[in-house]
Amino acid sequence: MIKFKRRLSLKQYMPKKPIKRGYKVWMRCDSSGFACEFQIYTGKTEEVERNLGERVIRNLSQKLLGKNHVLFFDNYFTSYDLLKHLETQNITACGTVNMSRKKLPKNLLGGQKMKQETLTGVLACDIACIKWKDKRIVHILATLDEATKSCEIEKKEKDGKKIKIACPKAVIRIWKNYNRNMGYVDHFDQLKSMYDIDRKSKKWWHRIFFLFFFI
Numbered sequence: 001m002i003k004f005k006r007r008l009s010l011k012q013y014m015p016k017k018p019i020k021r022g023y024k025v026w027m028r029c030d031s032s033g034f035a036c037e038f039q040i041y042t043g044k045t046e047e048v049e050r051n052l053g054e055r056v057i058r059n060l061s062q063k064l065l066g067k068n069h070v071l072f073f074d075n076y077f078t079s080y081d082l083l084k085h086l087e088t089q090n091i092t093a094c095g096t097v098n099m100s101r102k103k104l105p106k107n108l109l110g111g112q113k114m115k116q117e118t119l120t121g122v123l124a125c126d127i128a129c130i131k132w133k134d135k136r137i138v139h140i141l142a143t144l145d146e147a148t149k150s151c152e153i154e155k156k157e158k159d160g161k162k163i164k165i166a167c168p169k170a171v172i173r174i175w176k177n178y179n180r181n182m183g184y185v186d187h188f189d190q191l192k193s194m195y196d197i198d199r200k201s202k203k204w205w206h207r208i209f210f211l212f213f214f215i
Contacts, residue, residue, distance in 0.1 A: 001014060001017050001018075001019035001020075001022045001023065001024060001025070002019075002022045002023040002025060002207050002208060002211050003019045003021070003022045003207065004021065004022040004023055004204065004207050005021050005022075006202065006204070010023055010040070010041075010042060010043060010204070011023065012024045012041065012043075022207070023040060023041070023207065023208060024040070024041040025038055025039070025040055025041070025211070026038065026039040026040075026041060026056045026060060027039075027060075027185050027188065028060040028061070028071075029184040029185050029187070029188045030184065031181065031184060032187075033184055033187035033188045033190070033191050034188070035188055035215050036063075037060050037063065039056065039059060039060060040208070051079075053076045053077035053078075053079070053082075054077065054079060054081065054082045054085075056077065057071070057073060057077050057082060057086075058082075058085070061086065061089070061091060064089075064091055065089045065090070065091070066089060066090050067090065067091075068090050068091075068092075069091055069092070070091070070092045070093070070094070070177075070181070071086065071091060071092070071093045071094070071095075072093075072094050072095060072178065072181045072182045072184070073093070073095040074095055074096050074182075075095065075096040075097050075098045075139075077095060078093075078095035078096060078097040078098075078101075078141050079097070079101050079102075079141075080101065080102065080103040080104060080127065080141065081102075081103070083127055083141060083142070083143050084127070086143065087126060087143050091143075092142075092143045093142065093143050094140065094141070094142035094143070094174065094177060094178050094181075095140065095141060095142075095178075096138060096139065096140055096141075096178075097129070097139050097140065097141040098139075099139050104129055104139075104141070105122045105129050107122065108120070108121075108122060108129060108131045108139065114131075114133040114137065115133070120171070121170075121171035121174070126143060126144045127141065127142070127143060127144065128140075128141070128142045128143075128144055128170065128171065128174055129141050129142075130142070130171050130174055130175060132175060140174060140175065140178055142174045142177075142178070144170065192214055192215070195214065196214055
């Protein structure tokens with residue numbers, strides 16, 4: 001968010017953010033916290049847009065197509081259809097997910113009686129959905145990369161037929177990857193705050209210019 005309190009159609013109100021009023025900026029950052037690409041949210045359009053989060057990720061990942069990168073994002077953006085689309089572009093993805101989204105395994109709903117620090121998951125069609133309970137229950141949706149796909153074991157059925165099932169290590173690997181790699185945009189904000197200067201201005205574009213200048 002870029003702080004701005006004067007009247008303007010671009011201004012957004014985000015009560016849960018440290019900066020509650022201002023311009024909303026979508027940003028893609030690398031593992032060092034460097035801002036690779038950004039997009040300013042210009043507000044709602046006349047047409048109803050149901051997949052804003054998916055559109056933002058698609059736009060910010062255009063330069064990564066076919067380059068085998070890995071994206072991490074939060075539950076505002078994550079959906080099954082988005083991960084399947086990114087997979088077709090050779091982009092692996094992982095993010096927390098709201099279980100009210102479509103095409104997610106309903107057997108992972110509930111679980112309020114799960115023991116603390118319990119981890120479980122469902123793996124199918126190169127997509128994994130896992131559930132973790134620490135202080136609260138968190139769901140993660142992830143594309144299975146090659147290292148994760150290799151975590152399989154063979155199980156013999158009653159008829160003697162052997163089938164491959166995902167090893168629990170795959171679920172553990174996804175959880176560790178998410179915790180290790182999520183938060184690069186927050187890291188960017190921390191780095192910027194070390195030399196940021198809060199310049200007040202009545203002109204709306206000054207605030208945006210100062211952000212780009214300090215980047």
